Amino acid sequence: MPSSNRPVPADISSISSSIQARHLQFPMAHAITAAPGDSANDVGALLAAWQFDACPVLEDGHVVGIFQREEGPLSTTVQDSMCNITARNLTAADTPLESLVEDLGTHALIFVLEGRKITGFVTPADLGSAAARTYFYLKLSALEVAAADYLRQRYPHQEDALSALSNGRRSKAQELVASLLADDAFIDIVASLSLQDLVSVLGKDEPFRARIRESGIGWDSLSHGLTGFRNDIMHPSRPFGGATRKGAQGLSKKLRGLTTLTEALISLRQLNVLLP
Incomplete structure (x- = not known):
């Protein structure tokens, strides 16, 4: 489909x-x-057995604190060790994951509120x-969609985009194009590029790099x-982000990067940036 007829990408919000x-x-x-009067050692051992790092502390059915597992023996009660x-x-049930x-990069446990009631928690x-x-x-x-749409607009002759690839990647892309043509499944060259190829082409595109700067x-x-x-997301058996606050910090950084890249591409496409 010609780039002039393609709709502007939807708002990623x-x-x-x-x-x-x-x-x-x-x-x-x-x-x-746990209850405030429980042994910190016993609760810590239970959490370790279930591979949990923290749990809610309840008194008379109400959440009163958070107990976090620590290494080594604790000669205290949960109340002495818990965090207020x-x-x-606390977060509302409709809080977006982003x-x-x-x-979650700084807190081991966040309680979810439906109205005024705590219904669960996120770790x-x-x-x-x-x-x-x-x-x-x-x-x-x-x-990926924003990158493909931008490159279709940026390179009316899509063969020109392949010049930004290494010889090896260009050959693989050309082989895939030939195979798709033979199978009557060819859409266009941009649709044949992998995420790695899209990123490589964008990395050598000056208008895009200027917007990123x-x-x-x-x-x-x-x-x-x-x-x-992308591979980690698509394979459920692979650890993803880890179950730690450090892992959450890494995912937070990755999300900011994805948003920055996507918004840059959408803004350039709306400006109708074309080749000189």
């Missing part, structure tokens, strides 16, 4: 709100919990769930590891 805290939460009714709940440990990721481990992986895949797909984030930081990130 709809993707950002598609997966919410309510889709990730672990229900309180099924959670391991702050506003940063807003949760950064907080860094939940970033590897099917719902979270779906969200990250949607964000990455938005980037305006973001203040380096190109190498934005583009590094995108192919591996």
Whole structure:
């Protein structure tokens, strides 16, 4: 389809709100919990056995704190070791995942509120769930679609885009084009490019690089590891982001990068940037 007839990409904010805290939460009714008077050693051992790092502390059916497992013996009660709940440990059920990721980089557990009732909680481990992986895949797909649409507009003669690839990658792309043509499944050259190829072409496109420089984030930081990130999303058996706060911090950084790249592509396409 000619680039002039293709619609402008949809606002990616709809993707950002598609997966919410309510889709990730672990229900309180099924959670391991502790009471303030419980032995910290015993609760810590139970959490370790289930490979959990933290649990809610309940008193008379109400959440009063968070107990986090620590290494080594603790000659205390849960009440002596627990953390108090702050506003940063609470979130509305309709909070988008994108807003949760950064907080999960600093908090082991965030409670989910439906109205005034705590219905469950989210931990860094939940970033590897099917719902979270779906969200990250949607964000990455938005980037791929925006990249393809931009390159179709930027290179009216799509063969010119192949010149930005290494000899080996160019040969593979040309082989795939020939195979698709033989199978009557060819759409266009851009549709035949892998994510790695799309990123390589964009990396040598000056209007795009200039727009990225305006973001203040380096190109190498934005583009590094995108192919591996896509593979991790698509293979549920692979660890994704890890079950730790450090892993959540890494995913938060990756999300900011995906948003920066996608918004740059959409803005350039709306400006109708063409080859000289």
